[in-house]
Amino acid sequence: ELRQRLLQRQCQELERRRQLFGDPDPARLRGRPLILVDDGIATGLTARAALESLRLVEPMSLTLAVPVVDQRVVPRLEQLVDRLVALAVGEDLRAVGCYYGHFEQLDDAQVLALLGRSCGDRPA
DSSP states (O other): OHHHHHHHHHHHHHHHHHHHTTOOOGGGGTTSEEEEEOSOBSSOHHHHHHHHHHHHTOOSEEEEEEEEEETTTHHHHHTTOSEEEEEEEESSOOOGGGGOSSOOOOOHHHHHHHHHHHHSSOOO
16 A cells, blocks of 8 residues: 555665664664654654654653644654654644745755764764
């Protein structure tokens, strides 16, 4: 089904990014409180894939924090987390960028540079 294929693609992208950005081995996350932060959620597909992946590591708790989320996806996301924190719940949210004065996509190199500045040198 289309939904499963989309979810699988997102899981693959999460794994690619996990390796690229030097995220810890998922086993090291077991039993810890985890917070997933997203810039906003319109459809919820990416967030669901990330939350389902994080649930597999058996965290102590799982929180989703977002500045804006579409009200239609809130019930589905709430089922996957212990706590959902949203600054705004939008109606018919078509694009997350509409809630920002300046909203540009970052490429991998920019993310790595920002992580390096905020966390010191990260291992390759």
